[in-house]
Amino acid sequence: MTAAPLIEVRGLKKYFPVRGGVFSRVGAWVKAVDDVSFDVGRREVFALVGESGCGKTTAGRTLLRLMEPTAGQVRFDGASVFDLGKRELRLLRRRMQLIFQDPYSSLNPRMTVGGIIGEPLRVHGLATSKELDARVGALLEQVGLAPEYRTRYPHEFSGGQRQRIGIARALALGPDFIVCDEAVSALDVSIQAQILNLLQDLQESLDLSYLFISHDLNVVQHLADRVGVMYLGRLVETARTEDLFREPLHPYTQALLSANPVPDPGLDLEPQVLPGEVPSPLAPPTGCHFHPRCRNATERCARETPPLREQPGDTLRQVACHLYDEEH
Amino acid sequence: MSARPQTYFGRVWAELRTQQRAVWGLRIVVTLAVVALFADFIASDKPLYMQLEGLTYFPLFREYGVQLGWMRWQPELLNADFAALNRVADRALWPPIPYASTAVDLTGEVFAIPSAQHWLGTDALGRDVAAGMVHGTRVSLTIGLVVVAIQASIGILLGGVAGYYGGWVDVALSRIFELMLGIPTFFLIITVAAIFPPSIYVIMAILGLTGWVGIARFIRGEFLKVRSQDFVTAARSLGVSDARVMFRHILPNAVAPVLVSMAFGVASAILLESGLSFLGIGVPQHLVTWGSILAESRASTFAWWLAVFPGAAIFVTVTAYNLLGDGLRDALDPKLDVH
Numbered sequence: 001m002t003a004a005p006l007i008e009v010r011g012l013k014k015y016f017p018v019r020g021g022v023f024s025r026v027g028a029w030v031k032a033v034d035d036v037s038f039d040v041g042r043r044e045v046f047a048l049v050g051e052s053g054c055g056k057t058t059a060g061r062t063l064l065r066l067m068e069p070t071a072g073q074v075r076f077d078g079a080s081v082f083d084l085g086k087r088e089l090r091l092l093r094r095r096m097q098l099i100f101q102d103p104y105s106s107l108n109p110r111m112t113v114g115g116i117i118g119e120p121l122r123v124h125g126l127a128t129s130k131e132l133d134a135r136v137g138a139l140l141e142q143v144g145l146a147p148e149y150r151t152r153y154p155h156e157f158s159g160g161q162r163q164r165i166g167i168a169r170a171l172a173l174g175p176d177f178i179v180c181d182e183a184v185s186a187l188d189v190s191i192q193a194q195i196l197n198l199l200q201d202l203q204e205s206l207d208l209s210y211l212f213i214s215h216d217l218n219v220v221q222h223l224a225d226r227v228g229v230m231y232l233g234r235l236v237e238t239a240r241t242e243d244l245f246r247e248p249l250h251p252y253t254q255a256l257l258s259a260n261p262v263p264d265p266g267l268d269l270e271p272q273v274l275p276g277e278v279p280s281p282l283a284p285p286t287g288c289h290f291h292p293r294c295r296n297a298t299e300r301c302a303r304e305t306p307p308l309r310e311q312p313g314d315t316l317r318q319v320a321c322h323l324y325d326e327e328h
Numbered sequence: 329m330s331a332r333p334q335t336y337f338g339r340v341w342a343e344l345r346t347q348q349r350a351v352w353g354l355r356i357v358v359t360l361a362v363v364a365l366f367a368d369f370i371a372s373d374k375p376l377y378m379q380l381e382g383l384t385y386f387p388l389f390r391e392y393g394v395q396l397g398w399m400r401w402q403p404e405l406l407n408a409d410f411a412a413l414n415r416v417a418d419r420a421l422w423p424p425i426p427y428a429s430t431a432v433d434l435t436g437e438v439f440a441i442p443s444a445q446h447w448l449g450t451d452a453l454g455r456d457v458a459a460g461m462v463h464g465t466r467v468s469l470t471i472g473l474v475v476v477a478i479q480a481s482i483g484i485l486l487g488g489v490a491g492y493y494g495g496w497v498d499v500a501l502s503r504i505f506e507l508m509l510g511i512p513t514f515f516l517i518i519t520v521a522a523i524f525p526p527s528i529y530v531i532m533a534i535l536g537l538t539g540w541v542g543i544a545r546f547i548r549g550e551f552l553k554v555r556s557q558d559f560v561t562a563a564r565s566l567g568v569s570d571a572r573v574m575f576r577h578i579l580p581n582a583v584a585p586v587l588v589s590m591a592f593g594v595a596s597a598i599l600l601e602s603g604l605s606f607l608g609i610g611v612p613q614h615l616v617t618w619g620s621i622l623a624e625s626r627a628s629t630f631a632w633w634l635a636v637f638p639g640a641a642i643f644v645t646v647t648a649y650n651l652l653g654d655g656l657r658d659a660l661d662p663k664l665d666v667h
Contacts, residue, residue, distance in 0.1 A: 061561070064565055066561055066565055090567040091567075093567035096565075097566075098561070101558075102558055105557045105558045105559060106558035106559050106562055107559055107562075108563075108577050109336065110336065110580040119568065120567070123568050123569070123572065124567060
């Protein structure tokens with residue numbers, strides 16, 4: 001990457017208060033996203049992977065400022081997203097969009113498809129009412145649906161079609177950056193492939209950048225340029241997709257990859273089974289969050305939190321593990 | 329796709345129609361609305377049409393024109409007694425009940441028992457009870473609808489704001505809701521009615537301004553539920569304004585349960601107004617309402633028709649709205665969808 005990245009996330013934190021007891025005092029904090037930093041380059045697909053509850057969705061929503069962050073910085077094309085006023089933020093919303101996991105709850109059941117896709121154009125004053133129908137029709141065609149579907153309601157469509165409608169809505173404002181939050185996880189495998197191909201085609205033809213949030217490693221391997229692995233609110237490893245899948249460095253990444261089903265009956269891999277459960281985010285382990293389940297854990301891992309460090313000779317390869325400190 | 333109706337309210341309507349009681353409730357409500365709307369043409373002391381000395385008049389219609397200031401009475405009809413003129417008229421077409429609800433007639437037909445002439449009898453001032461009942465429908469329905477409209481406006485606004493913004497806004501508004509619940513409405517009304525001159529508008533204002541808490545809490549709960557759905561997040565990420573998100577995206581998905589409390593609200597407003605009229609508070613003397621007819625029976629217990637007819641009307645109306653509300657609640661509840 002030569003040019004400055006489109007998105008720079010630095011030290012992003014999002015803590016949720018846990019209230020309880022008399023007068024709803026804040027008893028504890030859930031550190032859903034804890035000091036996460038990464039970049040998304042222009043025309044790049046950066047994937048965030050991890051199991052459910054690791055904070056990847058919260059990270060995506062917070063960097064779009066759909067939730068207020070606890071701390072940290074996000075720069076979008078140089079502009080500091082968290083410092084923008086209401087009006088500037090509204091202008092920036094045209095450039096960054098979101099695609100949802102659940103195609104059922106993501107479309108307002110009381111609005112027509114035309115109303116749903118046309119709304120962003122209308123509220124931003126980007127189309128007159130005369131142009132609106134044509135613009136909506138063009139967007140529907142862009143995602144592979146007939147323009148006549150404009151007048152129908154969401155419940156008349158299948159999951160895959162509804163996901164296409166959601167994509168058309170996200171494209172309406174002509175964004176540069178889209179957060180795809182588990183965008184294909186709720187779909188049948190055959191439909192997943194269609195939607196993935198659509199997302200890939202759109203990314204290439206419209207020069208989009210994606211933050212692709214997923215727990216499905218096969219999907220990520222297919223689509224992403226780079227991958228970040230999250231565990232209990234922290235980023236434990238980032239790498240180019242092919243490097244990560246060829247040689248995972250962090251013990252958690254290794255375990256995650258070994259547990260991934262590969263559609264090849266001839267392949268006989270021994271999955272690495274992690275001992276224990278994911279700890280409660282209310283009381284995460286000290287030091288490295290992964291140490292109670294890590295086969296390489298030392299006494300230092302329980303004491304000291306390993307920072308995300310660049311690996312020698314590769315600026316795009318970062319890992320947060322004490323194992324790789326000695327190699328300096 | 330499916331053979332079922334397409335829109336959400338189409339489905340609710342189909343569900344509602346399967347319930348006998350709700351359908352009857354709706355029929356009665358619609359009938360009452362028609363009676364209220366056309367009260368002047370059902371009971372009036374002016375004929376719809378009268379031919380007198382070769383000239384044709386439409387006194388009932390002209391009365392509207394005069395009231396609106398668009399017309400004047402023909403000089404010969406000014407202060408005319410149409411009942412007397414009827415004897416010399418060539419032809420006349422009268423409303424089914426040829427009396428005004430307020431027409432005092434002390435010439436001998438006081439406390440007339442129900443007969444062919446006065447279907448539901450007359451009261452102590454010789455006023456026709458049937459005419460009073462018809463015009464009372466209008467008062468009752470107006471009060472019910474206006475009160476619920478005020479309640480719904482306040483309730484939706486405050487409940488919506490509390491549910492949408494959450495946090496300290498919600499805490500503050502919820503305390504206000506609880507405070508309002510603690511106010512004894514009936515005694516507040518009696519107090520306020522004692523201060524202000526008797527007026528149906530004052531009654532509507534008090535009932536409307538005090539009874540919105542139920543709707544507000546309903547709406548708050550629905551907003552809390554709906555605002556966490558993805559399409560609301562989508563709207564916000566598209567830069568849609570808070571007001572538009574609230575009213576265009578959340579409200580249409582949250583309003584259905586409120587219809588139920590609105591139906592019950594109409595019933596309770598009608599009942600309250602009748603109670604106040606019965607006690608002789610709030611509604612001016614000259615205005616005939618169901619409650620005020622009922623109140624007359626207190627002093628004249630022998631005149632059973634003064635108690636039975638308005639009592640039955642109140643009973644039927646309140647029951648009809650409650651049945652409708654009940655049916656709506658069932659129709660809106662997908663868990664009860666057995667069909």
